[in-house]
Amino acid sequence: MFMVIGPYILEDEAGVSTIEVPPNVGPNIKASAMSQMEAAMAALSTELSKLRTGRASPGMLDHIIVETGGIKMPLNRIAVVSVMDPKTLSVNPYDPETLKQLENAIVSSPLGLNPKADGERLIAVIPP
Numbered sequence: 001m002f003m004v005i006g007p008y009i010l011e012d013e014a015g016v017s018t019i020e021v022p023p024n025v026g027p028n029i030k031a032s033a034m035s036q037m038e039a040a041m042a043a044l045s046t047e048l049s050k051l052r053t054g055r056a057s058p059g060m061l062d063h064i065i066v067e068t069g070g071i072k073m074p075l076n077r078i079a080v081v082s083v084m085d086p087k088t089l090s091v092n093p094y095d096p097e098t099l100k101q102l103e104n105a106i107v108s109s110p111l112g113l114n115p116k117a118d119g120e121r122l123i124a125v126i127p128p
Contacts, residue, residue: 056083056126061091066105068098075105084123091115091122 049059058081065072075081079093079102091106093099103122106115115124 054126054128055086056089058083058089060111061089061106061109064105064109066098066101068101075102078102087126089124089126091124092120096120
């Protein structure tokens with residue numbers, strides 16, 4: 001019969017102590033830390049892409065939710081956002097009938113953008 005003295009020290013009835021060596025947990029800890037760090041870096045990258053720096057970036061509009069046909073979807077699933085020049089974004093919807101809903105969603109976002117319809121796409125100028 002063993003008696004537990006410490007977390008890894010066991011003592012038998014004769015008073016002989018033995019040390020129990022835990023399994024090698026180093027690789028598990030490292031793998032867990034690596035996956036958590038990669039997730040943190042991905043989250044930071046996503047948040048930084050939303051920042052307004054005075055320059056047009058397609059990621060600026062990723063957080064905008066558009067309601068079309070009674071379904072709410074992220075803007076990047078309804079349209080392709082591209083940079084025309086450093087101060088201008090182009091929003092090309094997959095379905096041209098959703099142009100008005102896209103425009104309303106962008107205008108109502110906290111970005112302060114006022115896109116203009118240009119045929120079957122929206123042009124949004126980034127204010128300084």
